[in-house]
Amino acid sequence: MIAASAGVLPLDGALVEPALSAPLSARADVADRALVKRGSGEIQPVLALADISLSFGGVAALRDIDLEVAQGEIRAVIGPNGAGKSSLLNVISGLYRPDRGRVWLGEHSFGHVPTARLAQHGVARTFQNLAVFKGLSVRDNVLMGVAHRVRAGFLRQIAGSPLARRIEAENRAAAEDVIGFLHLREVCDRAAGTLPYGLQKRVELARALVARPLLLLLDEPFAGVTLGEKHELAAHVRNARDSYGATIVLIEHDIGVVMGLSDRVAVLDYGRKIADGTPDQVRSDQAVVDAYLGVAHADETEFAL
Amino acid sequence: MFDYQFLIEVLVGxxxxxxxxxxxxxxxVVIYKTSGVLNFAQGAMLLFAALTFVSLVERGVALPLALLATLAIMxxxxxxxxxxxxxxxxxQPxxxxxxxxxxxSYVIxxxxxxxxxxQVHGLDIGISDVPLDIVGVFISRFDLFAAAVAGSLVALFALFFRTTRTGLSFRAVADDPFAALAVGLRLPRVWAIVWTVAGIVALVAGxxxxARLGVQFSxxxxxxxALPVLVLGGFDSIAGAIVGGLLIGAIEKLAEVYVGPLVGGGIEAWAGYVVALVFLLVRPSGLFGQKLVERV
Amino acid sequence: MDATSNPRQTLPVIDRILIGIGAVITFGVIPLAGSDYLMDAVLTPFLALALAAAGLNVLTGYAGQVSLGSAAFLAVGAYAAYNLHLRLPELPLLLDLVLAGLVAAAIGIVFGLPSLRLRGFYLAVSTLAAQFFVQWALTKFGWFSNDNPSGVIDAPALTIAGYSFTSAAGRYLFSLAVVTVATILTLLLLQSQTGRNFIAVRDHEIAAKVIGVPLLRTKLLAFGVSSFLIGVAGVLWAFAYLRTVEPAGFNLDRSFQILFIIIIGGLASLRGAFLGAAFIVVFPLILSRLGAALLGGVFDSGVLEMSQRIVIGALIIAFLIAEPRGLIALWDRFRAASAAWTGLRKTFPATDTSRS
Known part of the structure; x- marks a missing residue:
């Protein structure tokens, strides 16, 4: 029951880097990034997809998808099962190579996003099926999110060279910060695999946030969690943007939560983008209503919410 | 002058x-297909079957009876x-x-x-190993017999898997264990049968x-x-096991005869592995194995 | 001791005292008071096997890459050290030891290359290639055994800086010192970011890749470190324990034995490697005494070997079913229970690294 109650737990004293301090540093961070943008001329979207198409053995999963995500927004991509949402996220994170089209991450454009360099480009993601490192403690899971910053070779790590120690200390401080921010302090020494589902999802979010990504991709963050956890998780997602300055793209099956959370929503159906706009625009879009309520998809979506 | 006749003999051998x-x-393959287990104990089962049969025969049990008893034990x-x-x-993973x-395998x-x-037991199954002369190419009579047995075994399995109810349920389990469970197939029963089938294969192979090596621990x-054969053919394909076996057998012999002398011989022990490995790096799921699309 | 703990954290006082007592006993009391039989036939092979198992555990337990070729790297270490000593006699023995480990690491990295594309069984099968290839090469090429017609090598006497370590106690102490240093360094590695990367690759390769863990480097490093440790263990096995070595001593059964040590002792735990090695060394001794006492003459060496196989095999299955975390989990539970009973400690670390 830690999951449900952690949100109201008093933060424990001495060790806690207070969650309140995070926004300050994060805001400074965001301001810096904005400056860079202004310096380089016109404002670029954090993420842009141009004309992305993907098929598996002749079956089209994505067709001519265009999408732009502006700095600091929470962008949802919704659609019925099999609409291509996961494929879209996997194209953005480079796990799939699109047949056609380009992915822009800031000013860099890719035909096939290099997965191994995502972190350097300031992109982090979570997975639909839990992808925590079960055998590592919660703290070590979070530390993994900044693994790419460890530049010291393994011999220096063994010997504890000044460089290795400094990076380790910085990473640990960053991890403690996120652990406090997401109220994971109580469980931070436990092996992640032993935690309840909702809490593991939060560990994954912490692992993605610790590097303070420019762009955070969330793959069905609300799938499989209880209603109480849903509201809590939604608050965490909003905080991730407000306090950590991350631009967020989330794909979701359950539209109810998404409508209240997102700034803009894109709707996929059969691999095509059928609508794109504010939640209100999308809600009243005839094509969307057809896709969700039409005979073809009898889904259990909570559209009325 | 290259000796083609010799090449053909080596190849056929x-x-x-x-x-x-x-x-x-x-x-x-039979076990892997239905339960996803790579059964390392297959070799031990083979030893167990052959040893049981030979020991029964040596104790004066009539051949058919010994065969039946061994079958029952398997x-x-x-x-x-x-x-x-x-x-x-x-x-479990x-x-x-x-x-x-x-x-x-250690237990068995x-x-x-x-x-x-x-101790080592001789096993005579009544096939002489006198070479057969087919248009100038000498071929081991024993090998031909073994090939015929293997061929009919495969045909039998194919028939079994395609036509009988049990065979169908095997294929269902192999395709999707959860769905199979949902429609009421009893997995434990299927697995027990599968292991029995594997036991029969072990008996025949044993x-x-x-008969060729003597019945002993080795x-x-x-x-x-068999492992490089499986790697080459894919763990889940009977056709792959056959083609893989033929390929590995041929490559091993050719390598031993034509490459072996250059490096001191005895490369049969690992030639198959190297071939399988190189192949794998090009095509990670084997010749006939199903390509898995990783879902994330 | 496990991967979840902080690096270089200060140990509780009681643990420091226990480690101190342990050091006094292992480095002082045993060499002085222990019998030659104990050191020669029990402790020295135990140390070599424990180090080899620790090496395999880095690869299989932590980094999740199953290997069936450990004995090959034992052999590479042993033969490399032998040849270094033979052909470059001016090098000090300790340097031979480290270089032999590095040779094993290099070969390990070569055979680890397939791990970049292969997983699970496919990788396990491909490590068999290392096993057969190395054994073949050592048998086929006389150069490795200095053209000794039997292929058997006589290990040189252990002499370091003029001091001879040829007595049973000397060879035990030499092994103990090497294993202690190697284990401490391994522990430091496993508690660093590299150790976390190993487990991350084991538990979820794709997530690790997305985060920016360099898969290629991490896996090859695991193969390299693992083979280094196993190679050094091979030197101990050859120079300190057997003192004569032939390729047949490093066969597939030896590889399985090392794998069994970590399954029984505990995957992803260095302590487990030691516990498992102790079990594998002591168990046959107990079984033979027990068998002889119960069955008398019927229990000859053949029967002993077979019943040993059966029991070890059955134990593997039993542990996988009932306690996949091995003896070390039983030991931790026992310690927790006894600590709670005596009230010595209020808390006990409940976390442990689970397996893949």
Missing amino acids: GLLSGVMYSLVAIGF VALGVAVERTVLRPLVN PITLFMATLGL EGAAQLLWGT LLWG LSLVVLK
Whole structure:
């Protein structure tokens, strides 16, 4: 029951880097990034997809998808099962190579996003099926999110060279910060695999946030969690943007939560983008209503919410 | 002047011994297909079957009776394995199951030799190994017989899997264990039957290999010959096991004859592995194995 | 001791005292008071096997890459040290030891290359290639055994800086010192970011890749470190324990034995490697005494070997079913229970690294 109650737990004293301090540093961070943008001329979207198409053995999963995500927004991509949402996220994170089209991450454009360099480009993601490192403690899971910053070779790590120690200390401080921010302090020494589902999802979010990504991709963050956890998780997602300055793209099956959370929503159906706009625009879009309520998809979506 | 006739002889000899590899590999595939277990104990089962049969015959049991008794024992073994090893480990990661079968192979090997002793037994199945002259190419009569047995075994399996109800349920389980469970197939029963089938394959392979090498501990090492075959053909394809076996058999012999002298010989021990490995790096799921699209 | 703990954290006082007592006993009391039989036939092979198992555990337990070729790297270490000593006699023995480990690491990295594309069984099968290839090369090429017609090598006497370590106690102490240093360094590695990367690759390769863990480097490093440790263990096995070595001593059964040590002792735990090695060394001794006492003459060496196989095999299955975390989990539970009973400690670390 830690999951449900952690949100109201008093933060424990001495060790806690207070969650309140995070926004300050994060805001400074965001301001810096904005400056860079202004310096380089016109404002670029954090993420842009141009004309992305993907098929598996002749079956089209994505067709001519265009999408732009502006700095600091929470962008949802919704659609019925099999609409291509996961494929879209996997194209953005480079796990799939699109047949056609380009992915822009800031000013860099890719035909096939290099997965191994995502972190350097300031992109982090979570997975639909839990992808925590079960055998590592919660703290070590979070530390993994900044693994790419460890530049010291393994011999220096063994010997504890000044460089290795400094990076380790910085990473640990960053991890403690996120652990406090997401109220994971109580469980931070436990092996992640032993935690309840909702809490593991939060560990994954912490692992993605610790590097303070420019762009955070969330793959069905609300799938499989209880209603109480849903509201809590939604608050965490909003905080991730407000306090950590991350631009967020989330794909979701359950539209109810998404409508209240997102700034803009894109709707996929059969691999095509059928609508794109504010939640209100999308809600009243005839094509969307057809896709969700039409005979073809009898889904259990909570559209009325 | 290159001696083509010799080349053909080597090639045919290799292909035929490859059939023997296939025979062992099929035992693996049957189990892997239905339960996702790479059964390292297949070699031990082969040893156990051959040793049991030979020992019964040596104690004066009539041939057909000994065959039936061995068959019955292999069935019992299959059921026992399902009960004591597989059922408690259901839903464990495949590699755990693999390690369990490693342990199982130790148990079966130990038990076989504790029961029947460690001495080498001759096994005569009445096929002379006089070479047959076919248009100038000498071919081992024994190898031909083995190939015929392997061929009919495969045909039998194909018939069984396609036409009988049990066979159909195997294929359902192989396709999707959860769906199979949902429509009411009893997995434990299917697994027990599968292990029994693997036991029968082990018996046939054990008799053929035993007739060639003598029935002794090293018989269980033929499993090591079957592994590159499986890697090449894919763990889940009977056709792959056959083609893979033929390929490995032929390549091994050709390599030994034509490459071996350059490096001091004896490369049969690892030539198959190297070939399988190089192939794997190009095509990670084997010749006929299903390509898995990784879902994330 | 496990991967979840902080690096370089200060140990509780009681643990420091225990480690101190342990050091006094292992480095002082045993060499002085222990019998030659104990050191020669029990402790020295135990140390070599424990180090080899620790090496395999880095690869299989932590980084999740199953290997069936450990004995090959034992052999590479042993033969490399032998040849270094033979052909470059001016090098000090300790340098031979480290270089032999590095040779094993290099070969390990070569055979680890397939791990970039292969997983699970496929990788396990491909490590068999290392096993057969190395054994073949050592048998086929006389150069490795200095053209000794039997292929057997006589290990040189252990002499370091003029001091001879040829007595049973000397060879035990030499092994103990090497294993202690190697274990401490391994522990430091496993507690660093590299150790976390190993487990991350084991538990979820794709997530690790997305985060920016360099898969290629991490896996090859695991193969390299693992083979280094196993190679050094091979030197101990050859120079300190057997003193004569032939390729047949490093066969597939030896590889399985090392794998069994970590399954029984505990995957992803260095302590487990030691516990498992102790079990594998002591168990046959107990079994033979027990068998002889119960069955008398019927229990000859053949029967002993077979019953040993059966029991070890059955134990593997039993542990995988009942306690996949091995003896070390039983030991931790026992310690927790006894600590709670005596009230010495209020808390006990409940976390442990689970397996893949």
